[in-house]
Amino acid sequence: MTATRFHTPATLDEALGLLDEHGDDARLFAGGTAMVTLMKQSLLAADHLVSLQRVPGLEGVRLEADGLHIGALTRHRDVETSDLVRVYAPLLAHVYSRVATVRIRNAATVGGGLAHADPAQDPPAALIALDARVRIASRRSVRELPVEELFVDYYETALAPGEAITELIVPRQPADAGAVYLKFLPRTEDDYATVAVAALARIVDGRAHGVRVALIAAGPTPVRATVVERALEGAPITAEAVRRAAEAVVDAVDPLDDFRGSAGYKRDMAVVFTRRALERALGLSPA
Amino acid sequence: MHLTVNGNPHDIDVPAGRTLVDLLRDDLGLTGTKEACSVGVCGACTVLVDGRMVASCIMLAAQVDGAEIVTIEGVADGELLHPLQRAFVEAGGLQCGICTPGQIVAAKALLDANPAPTEDEIADWMMGNLCRCTGYYQIREAILEAARVSGRAR
Structure with missing residues (x-):
């Protein structure tokens, strides 16, 4: 481990100032679960760790007119167990509960996880399906970005130098929507997914509406399967329509070969799990 | 930094990259906590930080400044097993x-x-x-x- 300074600024402005001052030598530090692991394996080095642990106001969940606001330092476990999240975005509470183990969820933060941009992480699937946004601050500006636009490549985000994720904004999950997260785990329950799919849809007069499909572990970034959504939007709900829409997911995914499966296998499994997730979300098979 | 371990207060200086498990084992001599996988997967290094269980192998000591830690040494009541x-x-x-x-x-x-x-x-x-x-x-x-x-x- 190479870190030489562990800074604990008392304000966000001070933290952002340290990022500006030290540039590439500094890393923002939150729960540490990903960063300490990477540093121990010499995959990441930073002379200056800028911890947000003393910065107030970055933790917790509150409900506003545009949805849930979840502070970037909120722990995964606190999202999973939040009454507000369970009521207004139950899919999100469930997906955070599927990350690794309680021990990890007690430390890992929502902002840290998103900035880490591991394409096999669970939360982006639900966040993309729910049209969530991230709020991003630097000393020069504050901006918002849809979560699906945050990820630009393998472990790479749209964050510019000096920027920090400060908050997640998650619109309320439609109360009448079917919402499903299916995680394909051929090895162990606490593993990263081989592929996983979040699906959300409402049924209006026998037709599918507000269809949202997002996958993780199916390419270099989490991905929204717009092709599948379009194929099903407004369509009468039949097993055949769902099967055809799910097959279109091959055009949205770009899996990588690894020890959890070949790219071809993961592509096939993306189709299977997209179909199953949609069947459940649309009431064609038991949830 | 300041922390409480099994009810005992400690003031100690640690290098920026020191993990919590190393602080406990090497600096404080509490070798009951084990490090096995070193990457937060196996659970051997589990300790409580302010009542919540964490993997002490992937948490920095500096993160627990001001916290109360419970390790395996703090579970029994003297000679009386938990x-x-x-x-x-x-x-x-x-x-x-x-x-x-x-x-x-x-x-x-x-x-x-x-x-x-x-x-x-x-x-x-x-x-x-x-x-x-x-x-x-x-x-x-x-x-x-x-x-x-x-x-x-x-």
């Missing part, structure tokens, strides 16, 4: 012992939060506390037994 420790012995919930401190601290966190867990709740909570000896059934039985004993004591 009900979980007695139950692990009686149910055969350990064999080689490497994973046992992590198992017991994780189980303590569970019973602190949920004094009467179901078998499913135990399995879900203890996921990621790997054991290569017992096959897990005896660990689950020990936790159920400790919950029963503690329930009777209340």
